[in-house]
Amino acid sequence: MTSPTAVRLAGFTVVALALWFLPTLQGPLDFPIFYLLFGYTLLFWFAQASSWNMFTGYSGYFSFGQGAFFGVGVYTTGVLAAKRGWPLIAAIPVAGILAAVLGLSLGFVVFRLRRLQGEIFALVTLAVAFVVAAIARVSSTIDGGSGIALNDVRLPDFLGTFPSMMFRLGLIIAVLTVFAAATIQRSRLGWGLFSINDDEAVAESLGVPTFRHKMMAFGMSAFFAGLSGAVHAIQISYITIEDVFSIRIPLFVIVMSVLGGMRHWMGPIVGATIIHTLTDRLNRAGDLDLFGGSLTVSLDHLNDIIIGLLLIVMVLAVKDGLWPRLVKRKWAAAGAFLFGLLVARIWAPEMSPIGQFVAGELGAVVVLLPPVAVIDRWRNRRESSKTPDEPTGRPTVGATP
Amino acid sequence: MSLLQFDGIHKRFGGVAALGGVSGTLAEGEILGLVGPNGSGKSTLINILSGFAEPNEGRISFAGVDVTDTEAHHRFEAGIARTYQIPRPFSSMTARNNVAVPLIFGKTKLHPTAATDRAIHWLDFTGLASYADQSVSELNLHQLKYLELARALASEPRVLFLDEVLAGLNPTEIEESILMIRRIHDLGISLVIVEHVLRVVNALSTRIMALNQGLVIAEGAPADVMKDPEVVKAYLGSRWKHA
Amino acid sequence: MTLYGQAIISGVLVGGLYAMMSLGVSLSWGVLKIINLAYFSFILLAGYGSYELAANHGWDPFLTVLAVVPVVVIVGALLQLFFEKVKIGEFESLLVTFGLLIMLESVARSIWTADFRRIPSTANPYASSSLRIGAFAFPTPQLSAFLTAIVIGLLMKYLLDRTYFGKAVRALAQDRDMARAFGVDHRRVAVLLSGLAAATAAIAGVFIAMSQALFPGLAVEWFGIVFPVVILGGLGSTLGALGAGVVIGVVAAIASVTWGPSYAPLATFVILIATLLFRPEGLFTRKASV
Numbered sequence: 061m062t063s064p065t066a067v068r069l070a071g072f073t074v075v076a077l078a079l080w081f082l083p084t085l086q087g088p089l090d091f092p093i094f095y096l097l098f099g100y101t102l103l104f105w106f107a108q109a110s111s112w113n114m115f116t117g118y119s120g121y122f123s124f125g126q127g128a129f130f131g132v133g134v135y136t137t138g139v140l141a142a143k144r145g146w147p148l149i150a151a152i153p154v155a156g157i158l159a160a161v162l163g164l165s166l167g168f169v170v171f172r173l174r175r176l177q178g179e180i181f182a183l184v185t186l187a188v189a190f191v192v193a194a195i196a197r198v199s200s201t202i203d204g205g206s207g208i209a210l211n212d213v214r215l216p217d218f219l220g221t222f223p224s225m226m227f228r229l230g231l232i233i234a235v236l237t238v239f240a241a242a243t244i245q246r247s248r249l250g251w252g253l254f255s256i257n258d259d260e261a262v263a264e265s266l267g268v269p270t271f272r273h274k275m276m277a278f279g280m281s282a283f284f285a286g287l288s289g290a291v292h293a294i295q296i297s298y299i300t301i302e303d304v305f306s307i308r309i310p311l312f313v314i315v316m317s318v319l320g321g322m323r324h325w326m327g328p329i330v331g332a333t334i335i336h337t338l339t340d341r342l343n344r345a346g347d348l349d350l351f352g353g354s355l356t357v358s359l360d361h362l363n364d365i366i367i368g369l370l371l372i373v374m375v376l377a378v379k380d381g382l383w384p385r386l387v388k389r390k391w392a393a394a395g396a397f398l399f400g401l402l403v404a405r406i407w408a409p410e411m412s413p414i415g416q417f418v419a420g421e422l423g424a425v426v427v428l429l430p431p432v433a434v435i436d437r438w439r440n441r442r443e444s445s446k447t448p449d450e451p452t453g454r455p456t457v458g459a460t461p
Numbered sequence: 462m463s464l465l466q467f468d469g470i471h472k473r474f475g476g477v478a479a480l481g482g483v484s485g486t487l488a489e490g491e492i493l494g495l496v497g498p499n500g501s502g503k504s505t506l507i508n509i510l511s512g513f514a515e516p517n518e519g520r521i522s523f524a525g526v527d528v529t530d531t532e533a534h535h536r537f538e539a540g541i542a543r544t545y546q547i548p549r550p551f552s553s554m555t556a557r558n559n560v561a562v563p564l565i566f567g568k569t570k571l572h573p574t575a576a577t578d579r580a581i582h583w584l585d586f587t588g589l590a591s592y593a594d595q596s597v598s599e600l601n602l603h604q605l606k607y608l609e610l611a612r613a614l615a616s617e618p619r620v621l622f623l624d625e626v627l628a629g630l631n632p633t634e635i636e637e638s639i640l641m642i643r644r645i646h647d648l649g650i651s652l653v654i655v656e657h658v659l660r661v662v663n664a665l666s667t668r669i670m671a672l673n674q675g676l677v678i679a680e681g682a683p684a685d686v687m688k689d690p691e692v693v694k695a696y697l698g699s700r701w702k703h704a
Numbered sequence: 705m706t707l708y709g710q711a712i713i714s715g716v717l718v719g720g721l722y723a724m725m726s727l728g729v730s731l732s733w734g735v736l737k738i739i740n741l742a743y744f745s746f747i748l749l750a751g752y753g754s755y756e757l758a759a760n761h762g763w764d765p766f767l768t769v770l771a772v773v774p775v776v777v778i779v780g781a782l783l784q785l786f787f788e789k790v791k792i793g794e795f796e797s798l799l800v801t802f803g804l805l806i807m808l809e810s811v812a813r814s815i816w817t818a819d820f821r822r823i824p825s826t827a828n829p830y831a832s833s834s835l836r837i838g839a840f841a842f843p844t845p846q847l848s849a850f851l852t853a854i855v856i857g858l859l860m861k862y863l864l865d866r867t868y869f870g871k872a873v874r875a876l877a878q879d880r881d882m883a884r885a886f887g888v889d890h891r892r893v894a895v896l897l898s899g900l901a902a903a904t905a906a907i908a909g910v911f912i913a914m915s916q917a918l919f920p921g922l923a924v925e926w927f928g929i930v931f932p933v934v935i936l937g938g939l940g941s942t943l944g945a946l947g948a949g950v951v952i953g954v955v956a957a958i959a960s961v962t963w964g965p966s967y968a969p970l971a972t973f974v975i976l977i978a979t980l981l982f983r984p985e986g987l988f989t990r991k992a993s994v
Contacts, residue, residue, distance in 0.1 A: 248566075254551075
């Protein structure tokens with residue numbers, strides 16, 4: 061009998077193997093090397109968003125601390141691999157463990173406090189992220205304010221050329237992270253987290269070991285964030301406190317997960333795909349002249365405006381994210397995607413494949429966001445103001461036990 | 462044989478003593494009625510006995526084992542369950558999955574797939590089987606209270622605390638609920654019932670404990686306790702203004 | 705010793721500014737149950753507005769208040785109206801205003817770029833002027849900010865204690881539904897309150913533009929000041945914000961002087977974490993109101 065876990069394991073292994081050989085196909089298929097690096101960054105976001113979501117999305121405890129775990133990962137590589145000459149391969153697991161230790165220590169203090177409400181947890185994690193950054197800045201063993209250059213790190217040469225190596229490292233970590241997220245979702249731990257999300261006190265009184273579950277999930281979330289950060293340090297190549305601990309990583313993982321849907325492991329994948337492809341195109345599109353040239357918006361900034369706007373719209377109008385809707389309207393979405401793709405091909409044939417993909421995405425998203433999202437909310441609110449006790453049926457008493 | 466025993470339970474919130482030293486027992490097979498006016502400490506006592514809150518002083522023992530410092534989820538595994546005055550279902554889940562949670566984490570420790578199957582048994586017991594795969598947001602108050610019962614029963618508890626199960630129900634629903642409570646008792650579960658509807662407590666309980674302002678003022682057979690002058694004064698006390 | 709003495713004085717003075725920066729978030733969170741990160745952008749944009757008027761149009765930096773405050777007040781009130789309309793939840797408000805903060809920071813970056821923007825000393829004589837008493841200097845912008853904060857604090861105290869509006873605010877802070885049941889018009893109180901809060905944020909922005917250089921990333925840097933002040937002072941408490949502002953100001957100054965400027969945010973964030981864990985209701989409130 062094939063258990064769901066076995067099926068999942070097989071599925072992920074197949075996908076992982078297939079993608080593993082993508083870099084070797086670059087020569088024969090002759091696609092630009094750019095796509096390997098683009099692929100790496102996409103995999104990076106899969107790992108970051110999934111690691112964040114496996115705790116916050118499932119448990120409902122909003123963590124603003126992703127930056128801390130990512131930063132620990134990056135600087136572990138920086139200190140061990142760049143400053144102390146460790147090979148990258150050795151630094152990566154250490155980074156994960158250190159990040160996990162940070163997460164577990166924080167969790168140990170914070171989860172013990174019963175009266176800790178959601179917003180306070182969010183603030184504590186935000187504060188911890190700033191403290192970690194500050195400590196890294198003042199400590200000269202870590203950064204000391206001058207940053208670290210990672211040009212001389214010993215990279216694993218058995219993984220191929222630089223782009224192939226990055227792609228494959230990113231692949232392993234992304235696969236591990238997403239697999240973990242998917243497995244947790246279906247496991248006892250996942251059941252526990254979701255019930256904590258709905259009502260923690262009740263969950264506890266129904267046997268859920270809430271403290272243990274939160275610790276496990278938070279620790280794993282931190283671990284994978286750290287692993288991913290350790291590899292990403294190489295991509296950044298000159299790491300500075302401002303860059304590594306900026307609000308960007310926490311912001312993006314939040315928006316990606318909110319956009320895609322936080323209760324399912326596919327949510328961060330969908331969200332990361334949409335946002336990464338979109339921002340990639342916007343970054344390359346140059347500047348936008350408004351008001352006859354007196355205001356130039358570099359589309360880089362438009363990036364942030366769109367991300368902010370997306371967050372607002374999603375939180376207010378599409379609370380569950382796109383994934384549940386994608387599941388319900390898969391054919392409509394697929395159709396819209398192809399439509400968008402075709403329109404782009406015909407209208408702007410010089411557009412790159414990624415650009416066309418984005419056009420397809422936009423088509424699908426339009427179909428997935430109900431066209432009158434705000435009006436739907438109004439309608440729902442007016443209906444729910446009716447008396448809640450409208451009987452929908454009686455329980456049949458006297459049924460034999 | 463006393464299944465549950467609590468001695469000298471004190472609970473203070475800030476400067477207010479919600480419970481000023483409450484002791485009692487629950488024998489196996491009993492239905493203990495807990496009565497008292499609003500603010501007498503009934504809910505606080507239930508919270509403490511079920512592990513929701515910690516007493517400032519006092520000990521609790523269950524089946525001979527001291528559980529005062531045991532966390533709520535361990536108590537549930539051991540066989541102490543409770544329902545809530547205002548139902549608190551897991552709002553994002555179906556009725557079935559709501560019942561599956563205690564099956565996974567309680568005494569039975571079932572695997573999630575087995576748990577979702579077994580959940581039907583308890584939904585059936587409480588007459589909710591046809592709502593198994595609906596979201597709980599579609600259930601009315603009476604059904605939600607029954608869902609609470611199904612969840613509490615899923616872990617096959619030995620003691621069940623029913624916190625104002627009848628609050629908010631109409632007369633027909635109350636009659637049905639009384640029958641349900643008897644059926645639960647017939648399963649061999651000892652009950653502690655907190656209730657305002659005195660005639661129901663009278664009819665159901667084998668013994669009654671009356672609280673007022675955090676202290677036990679009477680205890681014994683229902684008929685005796687209900688006629689106790691202290692109990693009458695506690696309920697109607699506001700009519701008699703002291704100088 | 706004078707070094708520490710001066711640090712303490714500077715810390716106390718800047719504490720007034722910190723209080724004004726934090727009042728918006730504190731009142732909004734404590735009374736209206738909305739965590740409004742947009743206040744950070746209000747401060748920033750007010751500062752940039754003041755900079756524009758002073759640097760490029762010759763306004764006296766103090767007088768820019770007259771132009772900047774009304775604009776920010778209107779924006780703040782409109783935002784609050786929007787929140788009332790969509791009946792935003794406490795947690796939703798955190799995410800939504802986070803999005804707003806990102807958007808507005810981006811707008812600021814588009815208009816004024818990431819470069820440091822400082823009102824030139826020709827247009828801003830106050831930046832380098834100060835009141836001298838003995839060995840100690842009381843810089844004009846910080847001193848004025850401190851005095852303004854005191855005035856605002858007294859005004860708020862008067863409003864809260866002596867007016868109907870104040871009673872309504874206190875009622876809402878304690879028990880929203882009860883207050884409504886007794887006829888408190890939530891919408892009107894909320895809009896007025898957020899207007900007041902936006903005004904203090906704008907005033908803070910003007911003083912900041914007067915005393916330092918601006919850049920878009922400041923908004924997020926201010927997290928390390930505002931959140932400690934808000935939590936330490938107690939949600940919704942004006943005098944608490946004042947007290948906490950001074951505490952945080954002094955702590956930051958002493959940390960800066962003892963170990964270096966990078967240690968200031970470290971110190972304030974550690975205080976925030978400690979407060980959140982062990983006394984989330986703040987230093988100056990009696991009951992647990994969080």
